Amino acid sequence: MEGLLQLLFNGLSVGAVYALFALGYTLVFSVLGVINFAHGAIFTMGAYFTYLLIGGAVGANGLLAGLQFPFALPFWLALPLAGIASAAVALVVERIAFRPLRDRGSDPLLALITSLGAGVILVNLIQLLVGAESYSIPVGTLGSLPAALNIAGAKVRTVQVMLLAISGLLLAALSIWINGSRSGKALQAVSEDPITAQLLGINSSRVIQIAFGISGFLAGMAGGLVGLSISIAGPYFGIGYGLKGLGVLVLGGLGSVPGAVLGGLIIGLAEACVPADLSGYKDAVSFGFLFLVLLIRPQGLLGRPQSNKV
Amino acid sequence: MDAGLLEQMLLGALLGLSVYLPLRCGQLSLATPGFFAIGGTVAALLSTRVPALAGSGSTYPITSVLLEMALAALLTGVLALGLGRVVLRLRGIYLAIATIALVEILRVVTLNLEFTGGALGIFGIPQPFDSAAGYAAFTLALLALICWLCDRLEKNRPGRAMAAIRDDELAAASQGINTADTKLLAFVLSALVAGITGVVAAHFLNSWNAKLGNFDASITTLAFVVFGGSRTWLGPVFGGLLLTALPELLRPVGDLRLIVFGAVILVGPLFFPKGVITPELFKSFKRRIRGTPTAAAQGVKP
Numbered sequence A: 001m002e003g004l005l006q007l008l009f010n011g012l013s014v015g016a017v018y019a020l021f022a023l024g025y026t027l028v029f030s031v032l033g034v035i036n037f038a039h040g041a042i043f044t045m046g047a048y049f050t051y052l053l054i055g056g057a058v059g060a061n062g063l064l065a066g067l068q069f070p071f072a073l074p075f076w077l078a079l080p081l082a083g084i085a086s087a088a089v090a091l092v093v094e095r096i097a098f099r100p101l102r103d104r105g106s107d108p109l110l111a112l113i114t115s116l117g118a119g120v121i122l123v124n125l126i127q128l129l130v131g132a133e134s135y136s137i138p139v140g141t142l143g144s145l146p147a148a149l150n151i152a153g154a155k156v157r158t159v160q161v162m163l164l165a166i167s168g169l170l171l172a173a174l175s176i177w178i179n180g181s182r183s184g185k186a187l188q189a190v191s192e193d194p195i196t197a198q199l200l201g202i203n204s205s206r207v208i209q210i211a212f213g214i215s216g217f218l219a220g221m222a223g224g225l226v227g228l229s230i231s232i233a234g235p236y237f238g239i240g241y242g243l244k245g246l247g248v249l250v251l252g253g254l255g256s257v258p259g260a261v262l263g264g265l266i267i268g269l270a271e272a273c274v275p276a277d278l279s280g281y282k283d284a285v286s287f288g289f290l291f292l293v294l295l296i297r298p299q300g301l302l303g304r305p306q307s308n309k310v
Numbered sequence B: 001m002d003a004g005l006l007e008q009m010l011l012g013a014l015l016g017l018s019v020y021l022p023l024r025c026g027q028l029s030l031a032t033p034g035f036f037a038i039g040g041t042v043a044a045l046l047s048t049r050v051p052a053l054a055g056s057g058s059t060y061p062i063t064s065v066l067l068e069m070a071l072a073a074l075l076t077g078v079l080a081l082g083l084g085r086v087v088l089r090l091r092g093i094y095l096a097i098a099t100i101a102l103v104e105i106l107r108v109v110t111l112n113l114e115f116t117g118g119a120l121g122i123f124g125i126p127q128p129f130d131s132a133a134g135y136a137a138f139t140l141a142l143l144a145l146i147c148w149l150c151d152r153l154e155k156n157r158p159g160r161a162m163a164a165i166r167d168d169e170l171a172a173a174s175q176g177i178n179t180a181d182t183k184l185l186a187f188v189l190s191a192l193v194a195g196i197t198g199v200v201a202a203h204f205l206n207s208w209n210a211k212l213g214n215f216d217a218s219i220t221t222l223a224f225v226v227f228g229g230s231r232t233w234l235g236p237v238f239g240g241l242l243l244t245a246l247p248e249l250l251r252p253v254g255d256l257r258l259i260v261f262g263a264v265i266l267v268g269p270l271f272f273p274k275g276v277i278t279p280e281l282f283k284s285f286k287r288r289i290r291g292t293p294t295a296a297a298q299g300v301k302p
Helices: A002-032 A039-053 A075-104 A110-130 A158-180 A182-192 A194-199 A204-229 A237-252 A257-272 A276-296 B003-024 B032-049 B062-087 B092-112 B132-155 B157-167 B169-174 B179-205 B215-228 B234-249 B251-271 B279-290
Strands: A148-151 A154-157
Touching: A002 A039, A002 A154, A002 A158, A002 A182, A002 A204, A002 A237, A002 A257, A039 A075, A039 A110, A039 A204, A039 A237, A075 A110, A075 A204, A075 B251, A110 B215, A110 B251, A148 A158, A154 A158, A158 A182, A158 A204, A158 A257, A182 A194, A182 A204, A194 A204, A204 A237, A237 A257, A237 A276, A237 B092, A237 B215, A257 A276, A276 B062, A276 B092, B003 B032, B003 B132, B003 B157, B003 B179, B003 B215, B003 B234, B032 B062, B032 B092, B032 B179, B032 B215, B062 B092, B062 B179, B092 B215, B132 B157, B132 B179, B157 B169, B157 B179, B169 B179, B215 B234, B215 B251, B234 B251
Parallel strands: none
Antiparallel strands: A148 A154
16 A cells, blocks of 8 residues: 555656646647657756755856855745746747747748757757756755655655645646636637637737747746756656657647646656566557657647647 | 778768668657667677678778678568557657667667677777778768768658658648658668668778767767758768768867857758758859849840
């Protein structure tokens, strides 16, 4: 029983981060119909922002060697600030890699390449500025919380509980925003049909910016949380998450918000269930799922089927 | 120019062609690095584990390399035939993601299997050529052959059917084109080119591991085609040559080179949405060579 509960917690806390990550993909996909390949890099930026804001010092290899902010914020304050900074980065990415294509009426699939270019720039900028070494966010920044909690006999790291709680909170806030607010409804309208939405008086450009901002915010928060629970393994560490996020995205259904959450949790749990001696294959789990789902139900678990229009 | 860099550029051009083939048919498949990795693994295994192939001379016989290419082509072709039937039912971004998933599954499996050397890979792959220049000459011949075949393909019936599917799949189907088979053909040809390229790359690189066929490679090879253009085979060749050389040519800017590389693939599609090389470019070029026909030449009386 304890073992099962432990497994459940491990899986859900990892899955919650995947969900946060995939939600960012989904928001952009729902309004633009393309995948933002710079998303992984924005996630990485969020982790580094969090590290700097809690007062971490830059190592010796980058241009900014030895840089350290004169203040050290507690984690609960640093994380949302890092999210906001990541949102700003996402807006810049939108401005340079997505908007020019829209303005020129180019093939939307080109955004795959331009966003990838933006991602390459961001990742290498990080490497140039702070070097390739790994950093970790000490659990001490959480304040005087115990390192582990005992829940019904299962020993659970406090960080995991936090991951779950913060992700749950963000997901709830996001769904309230999408279904309850004016701008959230505008987002739904744009994802339904951008031109009609524009005709009805919705500023599609503005909605797309909002989607990118929120997407960057979620990615930045997810980055900070992973930095806390595991570590920041260098400028490239977002790429693996970026790929898994794709798996989550397709599993849940492209463009579906509840789907992204469900997909994240399923893949997190499935990975937690991979036995230790087969752990090398863990990274293939999400892609195996993804592949099966695409073949059996291409629209994803909660997505809507596409029809062939002439 | 350094022959080693030239060889890498030629391999890049071949991979560009492999991505171009399905894209010409409107299918965004990113499976090229997967088939490339299979080709490389076949070459690495055969040349290091099968003594009969090694021959008696000091260098590895080229006939053995050709045999490896044939086997790699057979394996990737059969695999693509089976997988293509399934994945080509997907469209657009869904196909792209499914093929990324294929590549990643393949990478993780190669990384974990014993006989592929795990994370370290396979070392000491024998050399059929003494120098990089030999490789470059061999690869250039291969590239020329495949370019010629692509050129033929663009002009014959299956190639035109592919272009029709790219422009409008439903319209093509209504004109009696077997869209499923045509798309499958493009996918299999793409796999063959990637597999054969993998064989050459494995010998050239001297060692082979799972990292060579990863997601990065999927996207970089796609960038070759998007940058160069997907309307004619010259586009991916140009894109592959240029973008493979770029990080090396940018070595003088030091740490900034990958940032500049990123900027090039970011800005390229903005200014050249159809790629740098387009059929229109050819036409205007030809017109310029022949000279613009003047009013007098057209027989118009003043």
